[in-house]
Amino acid sequence: MNTCAWLAGLEDRARSALPAELFEYVAQGSRDSVTAAEATDAWRSVRFQPRALYDVTEVDAGITLLGRRSEVPWGVAPTTLQRAVHPAGELAMARATAAAGGVLVVSSNAGTTFAEIGATGVRWWLQAYLPADRTLAEPVLERAVAAGADALVLTVDTPVVATKYTAGRSVWDTVYPESIRVNFDPLHDSQPGSSKATDLGPHDLDWLAERTGLPVVVKGILRPDDARRCVQAGAAAVWVSNHGGRQLDRAASTFACLPGVLTAVEGAAEVYVDGGLRSGLDILVALALGADAVFLGRLPLYALSEGEGAVARMHAELLDEVVEALRLSGCRSVADTRGIIHG
Numbered sequence: 496m497n498t499c500a501w502l503a504g505l506e507d508r509a510r511s512a513l514p515a516e517l518f519e520y521v522a523q524g525s526r527d528s529v530t531a532a533e534a535t536d537a538w539r540s541v542r543f544q545p546r547a548l549y550d551v552t553e554v555d556a557g558i559t560l561l562g563r564r565s566e567v568p569w570g571v572a573p574t575t576l577q578r579a580v581h582p583a584g585e586l587a588m589a590r591a592t593a594a595a596g597g598v599l600v601v602s603s604n605a606g607t608t609f610a611e612i613g614a615t616g617v618r619w620w621l622q623a624y625l626p627a628d629r630t631l632a633e634p635v636l637e638r639a640v641a642a643g644a645d646a647l648v649l650t651v652d653t654p655v656v657a658t659k660y661t662a663g664r665s666v667w668d669t670v671y672p673e674s675i676r677v678n679f680d681p682l683h684d685s686q687p688g689s690s691k692a693t694d695l696g697p698h699d700l701d702w703l704a705e706r707t708g709l710p711v712v713v714k715g716i717l718r719p720d721d722a723r724r725c726v727q728a729g730a731a732a733v734w735v736s737n738h739g740g741r742q743l744d745r746a747a748s749t750f751a752c753l754p755g756v757l758t759a760v761e762g763a764a765e766v767y768v769d770g771g772l773r774s775g776l777d778i779l780v781a782l783a784l785g786a787d788a789v790f791l792g793r794l795p796l797y798a799l800s801e802g803e804g805a806v807a808r809m810h811a812e813l814l815d816e817v818v819e820a821l822r823l824s825g826c827r828s829v830a831d832t833r834g835i836i837h838g
């Protein structure tokens with residue numbers, strides 16, 4: 496199978512390989528899936544105006560993320576149920592991402608312990624939701640710091656979990672209970688105050704930074720004014736996301752929201768984006784628009800359904816595609832891509 500067909504076929508092969516409700520759980524958006532359905536087309540609609548007469552003999556697709564080099568300009572976004580998608584779950588994702596020199600963001604609902612993930616040597620960040628009683632988050636945060644997490648990603652678009660019509664909560668609560676939340680104390684969810692906080696505010700960024708000593712990334716920002724509030728509250732990065740279309744349906748595409756957030760942040764923090772990115776060219780569009788990095792949610796999960804080797808191949812094929820596109824657009828680095836968007 497040629498490269499392009501292999502990457503583009505990941506979703507269909509995952510659909511065939513996984514139990515129907517598990518595939519549906521991964522692929523679905525909330526409500527009518529309007530936001531989820533339009534995400535990829537938004538990136539694909541962009542056209543480049545490539546540069547010519549530049550030396551592209553040596554090309555570097557690497558970037559610096561929170562002060563450390565990443566060999567690839569994307570990371571793996573936090574997703575649950577990785578051990579349901581493949582028995583090797585988060586460990587396969589971690590090993591393949593470490594080999595690619597990328598960053599793995601681990602869901603706080605992961606089914607593998609932080610210690611095991613850290614032991615793979617991958618550079619990893621913890622994604623957290625905060626509970627109503629913030630002190631209940633402390634043991635999980637401490638475990639993550641002890642296991643080597645080097646940033647904390649606070650997801651802020653989920654005061655409640657949005658309704659999904661097809662495969663809802665039951666999939667992870669009842670079908671795959673062993674694949675989730677192994678980093679929580681067994682009694683955590685039965686304690687008062689353990690439900691998701693509905694009163695998150697900028698002060699929570701301070702609290703998290705102080706508790707963990709780590710840079711805080713805010714995931715789930717779509718508006719310039721909110722991005723500014725994050726920067727003022729000390730966020731190290733703002734992550735433009737609509738949760739893959741899984742929270743507020745009919746939320747605008749991240750493609751549409753990225754430029755406003757970039758303008759508001761004005762380089763005072765890093766800006767990441769996710770949602771619907773499925774190819775190296777999609778990634779290049781986001782970088783050329785000014786994102787500091789891109790994150791991939793469903794694509795690595797689909798690859799994981801074929802095992803660690805497929806996640807490694809996904810990273811390798813995306814890198815080939817990005818490097819080729821850099822050369823074809825007269826760019827030696829990601830920084831050179833600013834300005835190659837047509838129009």
Ligand SMILES: Cc1cc2nc3c(=O)[nH]c(=O)nc-3n(C[C@H](O)[C@H](O)[C@H](O)COP(=O)(O)O)c2cc1C
Binds near residue numbers: 650
């Ligand atoms: C199956 C699944 C589980 C997810 N679980 C989480 C999670 O635990 N925490 C979180 O912040 N985001 C979660 N997300 C959202 C992703 O981190 C990311 O924002 C989104 O998937 C990006 O869109 P994409 O899948 O089109 O790349 C999940 C997404 C999917 C598809």
